[in-house]
Amino acid sequence: xxxxxxxxxxxxxxxxxxxxxxxxxxxxxxxxxxxxxxxxxxxxxxxxxxxxxxxxxxxxxxxxxxxxxxxxxxxxxxxxxxxxxxxxxxxxxxxxxxxxxxxxxxxxxxxxxxxxxxxxxxxxxxxxxxxxxxxxxxxxxxx
Amino acid sequence: xxxxxxxxxxxxxxxxxxxxxxxxxxxxxxxxxxxxxxxxxxxxxxxxxxxxxxxxxxxxxxxxxxxxxxxxxxxxxxxxxxxxxxxxxxxxxxxxxxxxxxxxxxxxxxxxxxxxxxxxxxxxxxxxxxxxxxxxxxxxxxx
DNA sequence: CACGAACATCGATGGATGTCGATGCACGTT
DNA sequence: AACGTGCATCGACATCCATCGATGTTCGTG
Numbered sequence: 001x002x003x004x005x006x007x008x009x010x011x012x013x014x015x016x017x018x019x020x021x022x023x024x025x026x027x028x029x030x031x032x033x034x035x036x037x038x039x040x041x042x043x044x045x046x047x048x049x050x051x052x053x054x055x056x057x058x059x060x061x062x063x064x065x066x067x068x069x070x071x072x073x074x075x076x077x078x079x080x081x082x083x084x085x086x087x088x089x090x091x092x093x094x095x096x097x098x099x100x101x102x103x104x105x106x107x108x109x110x111x112x113x114x115x116x117x118x119x120x121x122x123x124x125x126x127x128x129x130x131x132x133x134x135x136x137x138x139x140x141x142x143x
Numbered sequence: 144x145x146x147x148x149x150x151x152x153x154x155x156x157x158x159x160x161x162x163x164x165x166x167x168x169x170x171x172x173x174x175x176x177x178x179x180x181x182x183x184x185x186x187x188x189x190x191x192x193x194x195x196x197x198x199x200x201x202x203x204x205x206x207x208x209x210x211x212x213x214x215x216x217x218x219x220x221x222x223x224x225x226x227x228x229x230x231x232x233x234x235x236x237x238x239x240x241x242x243x244x245x246x247x248x249x250x251x252x253x254x255x256x257x258x259x260x261x262x263x264x265x266x267x268x269x270x271x272x273x274x275x276x277x278x279x280x281x282x283x284x285x286x
Numbered sequence: 287c288a289c290g291a292a293c294a295t296c297g298a299t300g301g302a303t304g305t306c307g308a309t310g311c312a313c314g315t316t
Numbered sequence: 317a318a319c320g321t322g323c324a325t326c327g328a329c330a331t332c333c334a335t336c337g338a339t340g341t342t343c344g345t346g
Binding site: 209210211221222224225226229241243244245246 | 294
Binding site: 066067068078079081082083086098100101102103 | 321322323324325326
C-alpha cells in the first residue's frame with residue numbers, strides 16, 4: 001500500500017485549496033519501531049501519579065529509602081509500592097540495594113539524564129514543524 | 144487513617160542495624176496530589192509508541208501535518224489517529240488548525256519545553272538521594 | 287444542488303494495568 | 317531454635333486504554 005503513487009501526485013505545491021487527495025509524502029517513520037517502543041516505555045514508567053511521587057520522594061530524600069518508608073506518604077499498600085518500584089526498576093530509573101531485611105531504593109542519576117535527553121529527542125528542538133507557542137520564535141534555545 | 148504513631152516512635156536514629164520498626168519519617172509528599180497527577184498525565188500522553196511516533200513525525204515534518212498524512216506511516220486507522228491526536232491535544236503537546244476540510248496539526252514548542260522542565264523537576268537533578276550510576280555495579284545498561 | 291473527501295465522534299471489544307489480600311522467603315533478634 | 321519484621325510474588329478483580337467499524341458533519345468541487 002505504500003506504493004500509492006496518487007499520493008505523490010497530490011504534489012507538495014503548498015496550496016491547500018483543492019480536495020484532490022491531500023497527503024503530501026511525509027517522511028517515513030525515521031524512528032524505528034523498537035525505539036518508539038522504548039521511548040514509550042520510559043514515559044510509561046512515569047505515567048502514574050504514585051510513581052511520580054515515588055521518584056519525587058527519592059529525589060528529595062537525603063538518602064536511600066526503604067519500601068516501608070513509602071507506603072505511608074503514598075497511602076497505598078506495601079505490595080502496590082513494590083509493584084511500582086519494580087516498574088521503575090525495569091525502566092532503569094531507580095536502583096535497588098538489598099541491605100539485610102530491607103531493600104533500599106535510590107534514583108539512578110544516569111537514567112534521569114537519559115530521560116531529559118529523550119524528551120529533547122522526542123521534539124528535536126529546533127525542527128521545522130514546531131509552532132512557537134506565544135512569542136513566536138525564541139523557541140527554547142535548549143542546551 | 145494510618146494514625147500509626149509508632150512510626151514516629153521509631154525515631155530517626157539513622158542506624159539501620161536493628162529491626163525495630165524501620166521507617167524513618169520521610170518528608171511528606173511535597174508534591175501535591177494535583178501536581179503529581181498533572182505530571183503523570185503529561186508523561187501518559189507520550190506513553191504510547193504511536194503517539195511517540197506522531198510527535199516524531201510532527202517534529203521532522205517541514206510543516207503542519209494533516210490526519211491522513213499520519214495513517215499510512217503509522218499503519219493504524221484514521222479514527223485511531225484522531226484518538227491519539229486528541230490525547231496529545233488534551234495534553235497541550237500539539238496544536239490544531241482547521242483549514243477547510245483538513246485539520247492540520249503541529250507541535251507546541253512551549254509544551255516540549257515544559258516537558259523537559261518536568262523531566263528535570265521530577266528528579267531535581269543534584270538532589271541527594273541520587274545514585275551517580277558510577278562504576279560500582281555497572282547496572283544492566285539494557286539493550 | 288448533488289457528490290465525494292476529510293475528520294471527529296460513538297459503541298464495542300480485547301488487552302494492559304493499578305490495587306488489594308494472602309502467602310512465602312530471608313534475615314535479625316530474643 | 318523460635319519469633320517477628322520487611323519485602324517480593326501470586327491470584328483476583330475493577331478499571332482504563334488502544335483499536336476498530338460505522339456514522340454524522342463540514343467543506344469544496346462538478
